[in-house]
Amino acid sequence: xxxxxxxxxxxxxxxxxxxxxxxxxxxxxxxxxxxxxxxxxxxxxxxxxxxxxxxxxxxxxxxxxxxxxxxxxxxxxxxxxxxxxxxxxxxxxxxxxxxxxxxxxxxxxxxxxxxxxxxxxxxxxxxxxxxxxxxxxxxxxxxxxxxxxxxxxxxxxxxxxxxxxxxxxxxxxxxxxxxxxxxxxxxxxxxxxxxxxxxxxxxxxxxxxxxxxxxxxxxxxxxxxxx
Numbered sequence: 001x002x003x004x005x006x007x008x009x010x011x012x013x014x015x016x017x018x019x020x021x022x023x024x025x026x027x028x029x030x031x032x033x034x035x036x037x038x039x040x041x042x043x044x045x046x047x048x049x050x051x052x053x054x055x056x057x058x059x060x061x062x063x064x065x066x067x068x069x070x071x072x073x074x075x076x077x078x079x080x081x082x083x084x085x086x087x088x089x090x091x092x093x094x095x096x097x098x099x100x101x102x103x104x105x106x107x108x109x110x111x112x113x114x115x116x117x118x119x120x121x122x123x124x125x126x127x128x129x130x131x132x133x134x135x136x137x138x139x140x141x142x143x144x145x146x147x148x149x150x151x152x153x154x155x156x157x158x159x160x161x162x163x164x165x166x167x168x169x170x171x172x173x174x175x176x177x178x179x180x181x182x183x184x185x186x187x188x189x190x191x192x193x194x195x196x197x198x199x200x201x202x203x204x205x206x207x208x209x210x211x212x213x214x215x216x217x218x219x220x221x222x223x224x225x226x227x
Contacts, residue, residue, distance in 0.1 A: 010043075010071060017047035024095060025051060028124045032094035035118065037081055037111075038101030042068025045076070053095070058084045085114045092120045098127040103152040112168035125170060133157045 034048045039057030041064045057076035059065035065078040102108045132155040
């Protein structure tokens, strides 16, 4: 897949994340140090930096991390979270974000314990994971995009997420839910879809059949805001 990383596109990607960065920052008690775990190409970090935060990223993908380093001049450590924590034991952060990260982790509880150890007193953790109890999952069944096997290793309900956060010593004070609207989903598919052939499971069609390509969108997720 070819990615457009022209200056205009990069600028747009960063600008689109500034409102979200401001909302997250508004939950924190102070402006300071922001760690983004699984930061990808670094657009969220760049947005956080533009609103006044000192930033640090951790990314397992060397391709994505190198892009953020060189194209956005971001401090991104390429490698595992455990390695970053071992090499920077004294680093503490006011905000730690884990967006679409925890479901990929081979040991999410251990990762959350590491997060707790790196969080300043009164700091904020914001994480986002697919919601396995959302109606979207029942609607799509085995074709639910949130399964995303074999890349998603864990799937969370509100109950299991709260239990894991508590086991890591983190206290959730708010959990937001992105509700899935099946009518809007179908409307978007017919408005923006186009016939295509490929070897993927998309729009509920078996591989190798022509069908409508639905707009790319994440499955409904829980966004837990914790301290």
